[in-house]
Amino acid sequence: ERAEIANHTDNGSWELIDRKDVPPGRSLVRLIWVYKRKRSGALKARLCVQGCAQIPGVDYEQTFCATMRATSLRTLASLAAQRNLSMRRWDFVAAYLQGELEPGEVVYCFPPPGYETTGADGKTRICRVVKPIYGMAQAGRRWQRSLFPWLISWGFEQSHSDPCVFTCQRTVEGVPQTLIIGCY
Numbered sequence: 001e002r003a004e005i006a007n008h009t010d011n012g013s014w015e016l017i018d019r020k021d022v023p024p025g026r027s028l029v030r031l032i033w034v035y036k037r038k039r040s041g042a043l044k045a046r047l048c049v050q051g052c053a054q055i056p057g058v059d060y061e062q063t064f065c066a067t068m069r070a071t072s073l074r075t076l077a078s079l080a081a082q083r084n085l086s087m088r089r090w091d092f093v094a095a096y097l098q099g100e101l102e103p104g105e106v107v108y109c110f111p112p113p114g115y116e117t118t119g120a121d122g123k124t125r126i127c128r129v130v131k132p133i134y135g136m137a138q139a140g141r142r143w144q145r146s147l148f149p150w151l152i153s154w155g156f157e158q159s160h161s162d163p164c165v166f167t168c169q170r171t172v173e174g175v176p177q178t179l180i181i182g183c184y
Contacts, residue, residue, distance in 0.1 A: 001033065001045045005115060007094045008047065014109070014127035018119040022108050022126055029053045031112045031127065032135075047112055048135030056137075059107050065140035068164035068184040076165075076182055099132040099142030107136065144183070151181065 008014065022028070030050045035043050054060060080087045092098065107129040111117065119125045132139035148166075152158065156166035156179075164183040169176065 001047075001114070004045050004047050005112065007097060008133070011094070011097045011131055013097060013131045013133055014129045016111070016117060016125040017128045018121060019123045019126050020121065021128075026058070026108055027053065027055060028126065029059070029107055029109045031109050031133070033113060034134075046134055049107065049109060049129070049133045051135045051137045051139075054107065054137050060105060060136070060138040061102070063137045063141055065144050066163050068182040069162050072159075072162040072165050072182060073184070076180060096132050096134050096136075096139040096143050099139065099144075099146045101129070101131060101138075101142060105138070106130075147183065156181065 030053065032048055032050055034046045034048050036046070038044055077087065079085070109127040109129055111125065111127055117125050129136075132142040136142075148158065148163075151166050154168070155170075156168045159165040159167065162182075166181045166183075168179045168181075170179070171177070
């Protein structure tokens with residue numbers, strides 16, 4: 001749990017506010033701990049928003065997040081096999097925490113269980129979420145809306161046939177090279 005809280009603290013996922021600062025009529029969503037046993041036997045703790053308690057039109061507007069088409073993945077795998085190219089897979093650490101919420105998109109949560117603090121009024125302080133957290137209905141979309149422009153800023157071109165496939169052509173030491181990234 002400490003590592004997960006450290007991820008959120010380093011990322012600035014929320015700011016603590018007094019309960020009186022929550023606008024009237026806004027519901028408070030719970031943060032819950034979800035545990036997963038890894039293959040090594042260790043437990044991994046992930047802090048999640050109970051996204052099912054979010055209210056469409058109040059807590060979020062859009063949730064659609066594109067994924068790479070299966071045909072694109074098969075095509076890339078086939079191309080790699082035919083040309084004896086290597087394929088690699090990356091997993092971004094705390095990926096959904098790296099996105100940015102849209103202006104005006106605010107979610108209010110109770111603090112994580114075990115990490116409650118009290119304000120000057122003696123009441124439990126509330127988390128005003130300022131960056132996506134796992135479980136939020138819009139978290140995947142916000143991560144994607146941060147990743148795609150970043151790839152384009154590094155010179156990648158987005159495919160017209162599959163918006164989750166990016167290519168970049170460079171010459172390294174006189175040898176032309178093509179890098180293809182598929183986001184799923």
